[in-house]
Amino acid sequence: MAQTGSTPTRVTYDFVTRAIANTLGNPSRGYFVLLGAAVTLLAIGITCLLFLLRYGLGLAGYSHPVYWAVFITCFVFWVGIAHSGTLISAILYLFRSGWRTAVYRTAEAMTVFAVMTAGLFPLIHIGRQWYFYWLIPYPNERGLWPNFKSPLIWDEFAIGTYFTVSTVFLIMGLIPDIAAARDVATGWRKKLYALTAIGWRGTNEQWRHYTRGYLYLAALATPLVLSVHSVVSWDFAMAIVPGWHATLFAPYFVAGAIYSGVAMVITLLVPIRKLFHLEDIITVHHFENLAKLCLFTGLIVSFSYVTENFVAWFSGNADERAGFWFRAFGSFWWASWTMNICNGLLPYLLWFRKVRTSITGLFVISIFVNIGMWFERFVIIVVSLAGEPYTHWTNANYNATWADWGIMAGSFGWFFMWFLLFVKNFPAVSISEVKEVLPPPTRAKARAGA
Amino acid sequence: MMMPKALADIFHPPATPGVLGVFGHLDATVEAIEKLKAGGHGDELTVYSPIPRHELEAAIAQPTSPVRMWTLIGGMTGCGIGAWLTLYMSYDWPVVVGGKPVGSILPYVIIMFEMTVLFGALTTILGLLFNALLASRHQGTIAYDPRFTNDKFGVFVRCGADQAGAMEGVLRGAGAEEVRRA
DSSP: OGGGTOSOTTOOHHHHHHHHHHTTSSOOHHHHHHHHHHHHHHHHHHHHHHHHHHHOGGGSOOBTTBOSOHHHHHHHHHHHHHHHHHIIIIIHHHTTOGGGGGTHHHHHHHHHHHHHHHTHHHHHHTSOGGGGGGGSOOOOTTOOOOOTTSHHHHHHHHHHHHHHHHHHHHHHHHHHHHHHHHTTOOHHHHHHHHHHTTTOOOBHHHHHHHHHHHHHHHHHHHHHHHHHHHHHHHHHHTSOOTTTOOTTHHHHHHHHHHHHHHHHHHHHHHHHHHHTTOTTTSOHHHHHHHHHHHHHHHHHHHHHHHHHHHHHHHTOOHHHHHHHHHHHHSTTHHHHHHHIIIIIIGGGGGGSHHHHTOHHHHHHHHHHHHHHHHHHHHIIIIIHHHTOTTSTTTTOOOOOOHHHHHHHHHHHHHHHHHHHHHHHHSOSSOHHHHHHTSOOOOHHHHHHHO | OOOOHHHHHHHSOOBOOEEEEEESOHHHHHHHHHHHHHTTOGGGEEEEOSSOOHHHHHHHTOOOOTHHHHHHHHHHHHHHHHHHHHHHHHHHSOOOOTTOOSSOHHHHHHHHHHHHHHHHHHHHHHHHHHHHHHHHHHHOBOOOOGGGGTTOEEEEEEOOHHHHHHHHHHHHHHTOSEEEEO
16 A cells, blocks of 8 residues: 555545544435445345245255256355455465455455355255254254265365354454544444443554454465365265366365456445445555465466366266366357356456556446356356266256246345445444554654654 | 442442542553652552553553463463263264274364363453452452543552652652542
8 A cells, every 4th residue: 555655645544443433423315325225135135035935945956967057056156255354364374465454344344245145045055044053053953963074075175163262253353443533423323333342442452362363263264265165065066976086176265256346346345345435445456466366366266277178088087077068058158158258258357457447447347257158157066066977867948947047146235334334333343453554644644754 | 229238349349549630641551650669659559551561561561461371371271162062972873884983083173172162262262351450359349430431541559648749749759630539
């Protein structure tokens, strides 16, 4: 930020506090329109879910052998979205990247709400949702325990840990900022922030323990974020379905997750910056860095696409070859080519600085990347199952139903509703960390200014 | 709502007498800390700042936070619980598949890892809260200014009325914008 000369000189400690605290004022009409759209989508999703609960999974489009479909696609998509939050808040923190300070809170909140969204889908998918607790190891009358050799149980532990740790990380980062908001707020907000700041005053003792605690949380979250999507990838890689059974899956999924997550951060930051007038704090420099991150992970993803196709051909395994041929030229060719174009070709536009520094251009690209990454999961899950070449139902057809699409739309409503409620009630940009990268007020600076 | 006395003692320690200086500049704050430490008042200091700064940490020269021990103990406990959970449950209801080991360590490492991170993170938070609460108990209820979370730095010196005048002089001499007794 300040080190790069990208922040205007009028941005001082006081400016930062006021600018970010102002985002917590009365909502504008635009905010209510967005919130209304999110709640409408959620209502559609809840309605479809109620029908599904009443009449069973037959309402979804499952057909043999495609028993993992839109719900699991959405699960992997939302877990993936979550990943860039931890990358930006924890990994870039350990690397001391100054530019992360203006964007990490949005990314971190996105992480928590995306994991909350992802966690719904396995519960919806299991059929008898009221028995979800069978996944938890608890003493029961049958003396049964979960099978810890199953990737699905690894997944439960990984997602549960990820949700807990990322929530703790978000709340911990919020405490000094809530205290700053408390000290400039009035009315009911002052009471809310006084309660949630849990007595934070910024004393040397508080900072001493806080900075250490934050460092260790970041150090714990860093391997966690890499493990979570690796474990999600093993849900597939441990099976023998062609297109799934590959050692490439863990790094491929982690890179894809960060790619889609960074794209979603851009999608969210563009309207927030405009709506909350944060142009002086979230600058083009921040978007350019996010774009570079997007480009880097996008290149890993497109390299992975090439690798898995090459390996399918080079292995000489007829089933692998048939599976990948079906992906490209079978009945789901449109899904595969949407994925290839959005994820494999579009990121190359980010080589150009002009594109990286165009907010509108980045917003459009980020939406296409989100679409592409949803289709990537659809291709991996649905198309691989539909194209299983060694079953009697070779190249089965699969059609998602209104229940699938309705619940998927509801998940977007659920995610955006929580996100919008968060950014209006808690600082969407870190007040203390943005100040950390500004030059501190000193007597020499004051003399030079005078 | 009235808080029980035992809790009130913890969360609202009695007021501490002293002098509070409000600073607009980081280097002036550092100078005040150094002067007070040189005068033998290092143990009576509380420094407020809107952000953590290395200059302040160096001037105060506090020992490293013990929070890391909480992280270590929590992480090791979590790893142990993960190992116990997986191995005990496997042998309690053995499912033998293809003659392979009932307790298979390699996949269980994943559960052990996740539990290490989970317990490590939760105990870090507990350690942070416990140590910060302990420190505030030690300091008592000290004077505060809402500008300390915005753009001002603060130095509070615990002292009796007999020393307050001298402390005010030190803080003003270092460049405090405001000085007041508490």
